Amino acid sequence: MIRRWPAVAARQWQARIGWQVGCNFTPSCAINQIEMWQEASFDLAVIERELDLAAGLGMNAVRVYLHDLLWLEDAEGFLRRIEIFLAAAWRRGIRTLLVLFDSCWNQEPTLGPQQAPLPGVHNSGWVQSPGPAVLADASQHPRLQAYVEAVVGRFADDDRVLAWDIWNEPDNGPDVALCDPETLAAKAALVLPLLSHAFDWARSQRPTQPLTSGIWLGDWSSRHLLSDIQAVQVARSDVISFHNYGDAADFVRRIRWLRAFRRPLLCTEFMARPTGSTFEAILPIALKYGVAAFCWGLVKGKTQTHLPWDSWATPYLDGPPGPWFHDIFEADGTAHDPAEVEFIRMLTAVGTAPADPAQLAA
Template sequence: MTRRKLALSALLLISTLCCYSQSTANKWSEQRIWDWYNKQPWLCGFNYIPAYAINYTAMWDKTTFDPVAIDKELALAEKSGMNTLRAVLQYAVYEDDPQYFLNTLDVFMKLCEKRHIKFIPALFDDCSFGITPDPKVGKQPEPLKGWYAWAWSPSPGHSMVTDTTTYPKLEKYVKAVMSRFKDDKRVLMWDIYNEPTNGGLGGTTLPLLKKVIAWGREINPSQPLTIGAFDQNPRLNDIIVEHSDVITFHEYGNREILLRTIEHYKKYNRPLINTEWMNRPFKSTIPDVLDVFYDNKIGCTLWGLVNGKTQTDLPWGHRPGDPEQKVWQHDLYYGDFRPYDANEITLLTKIISQSKTKEYTKQHLHVN
């Protein structure tokens, strides 16, 4: 690295620390976040990537974005009553054509609104299940049979995460997206960063995470901000809890594990929303745990909707030649829209319907 780049990196790190120290200024008070949460229906939805997309680059890219296919899949979700979806945005698509990307987000949100579904955008994502840690726009690879999410594309990509000289570009992206939709009622909340430090990055993600938090607070949207807690990293989780308006978490464990996780996060006295769950081999299933979310009035977004090119029916880490797993890990429907398990859909629809009754909705959610 040149002397000039080193100097610039040092200045950016100093700026990060200064901004980060001020980034709690616009954090929502307990009263404000509970007032917001109490106005919401029971939030029950899914993490969404279209069946045609092998990664989130393909979902958003101008060569493959398909609103017709998306609308058909969201219509399927609407039938069950699911009212929330979460999806990762892709910086590379924005960088390629900022105006196209913002307009495409608007098109997508119109589809969500048509199907009575609120959108949770995730601005960044460190996860990487394949061999390419940096995204590229344009036509994406085809699936490699037997490899779970093999062409997954992080956002903005590991090289940019670890290179602080790229942060001004990322700042423009965050502020452009959030400013455009900061008062948009189609956005439920902003998920600042999906699983920061995952994908082998470790602590190298933290400088960017702190920057993104500061940028988000600077925009000060009318929707709450959050970062999902997903592992047992105390350093990361301290940042997450300190800077999240609503506490969100990922939990793919069974009923007992889920209940322990809920008890852990209840101590922060803020609303709880689970933003990733459902792993059938782990007994994180609709029959096993959905009632836990319902009874505790905790929002939940399972993974995922229609099985497709990501091959998320396979278990994490599955590779070609590994033993076949007979039970799907994720997803509710086959590609032809047949339910993987009709009983799951029946129960899901029944519980969502129950959540709309006066007896359920009139209960105050905040317990001092």
């Protein structure tokens, strides 16, 4: 078995690429990752226009979700579209963090035309990859292995790829995994071995980019407090990633917990204005500690992530009651908050120089 990177190699990687700041990117024309990537709905003009907005903020990275069904349907076409996206981002000085699997939202992904957004509901059309039915069907696991090996293998030595996010929130709960607690426990039992296998599948391709999978809930102040899934995520990751939608104090606390692993840190999801996770609160801390930071969302669109999470229970048919939950721009490029945009530009202008390796090792 190919082992994960030594900690010193991970810190050298971070020193080479410098501070990474970006967004979780889904073009406004797509309700989910399938609609983003399918040939019939892959809209390069919209993607390039919205990557221009990211570059205009000084962002140098985007986090983008893939889907196993896209490879199953049209492997070469899917890989070609990934290549097109990587090239478009790279022309704008942006590296791409690619997410292979995801346990959030709708449990029955299907190819073809995707549903229309539910009025007033946050992320109503997002789909899991793979769905629980595939997790439970061992006969389909070889195709998941083939998907991971094909995608990672194609781009294993590509500097445009920042890193590989093996599995997004594999342990997500009933509110976002859309299953009851009993089903969730059964699902976690299925995910755990596949999560470990997925790291092996990706690493078998000897990628020059690091592997990771982000922890997101609970107390991480001691290794013995980690769940079984979190223990695998941390033990198998070359760089440690996490999600945090808390305020500045919570963000600092979690950084301090995770620094005990002595590896580079990436916050691959933050920014929910009503929770106190704002650019003004979080980005200066991320810069101070050298933590890569990816906000959720860029342009308001079919995902409707400008609406709060609780819109799943109570749709906001007249829009959010206050500031947007996620996202930064209207589809025409108008900023939701012009002062916020200027703040982001100010931070990225001073923060993207390569880090001092001695500081990273401290």
